[in-house]
Amino acid sequence: MNIFGIGLPEMAVILVLALLIFGPKKLPEIGRSLGKAIRGFQEASKDFENEFKREAQQIEQAVKSAAPPQSEQVATANSENNVATSTKQS
Template sequence: MANIGVPGLILILLLALIVFGPAKLPQLGRAVGQTLREFKNSTKGAVDEVTEEFMLEEEPSPVKKNLK
C-alpha cells in the first residue's frame, strides 16, 4: 500500500469516477475530508488530555518538597 505510485493512483481515480459518477465525486470528497478533520480533532484532544495528565504527574507535590 505504501508504494501505490502515480499509475496506481490514476487507476484508482478512474475506477472511482466510473463507480460513483462525476456528480457524486465532489460530495464524496467533501465527506471524506470532513471525516478526516473530525478524526484529527478527536485524536488531538485525546493526546492533549494524556499529555496534560502526564505533566500533572511529573510536577512535584508541595508535600514532597517540605519533607526533603
C-alpha cells in the first residue's frame, strides 16, 4: 500500500504521533473535519468541471451556428471556381 509515496510503516508512525499529540478524543473530530474538507473540495472540483464543460459546449454551438452550413460553403466554393475558370478561358 503506497499512498502519496508514503508506505504502511510511515503511515503507522504518523498515526501514532497524531494519537500522542491530539489524544484519542480529538482524533475522530479531526478525521471528520478533514473528511468534510476533502468532500467539499471534491464537490467544488466537480462543479468547476461541469461549468467548464457547459461553457465549452456553448462556445462550440455558437461557432457552429455562426459558420454557414457545409453545403453553402461547397456551393460558394464551386461558384467561385466557375467564375475563376470562365475568366481564365476568356
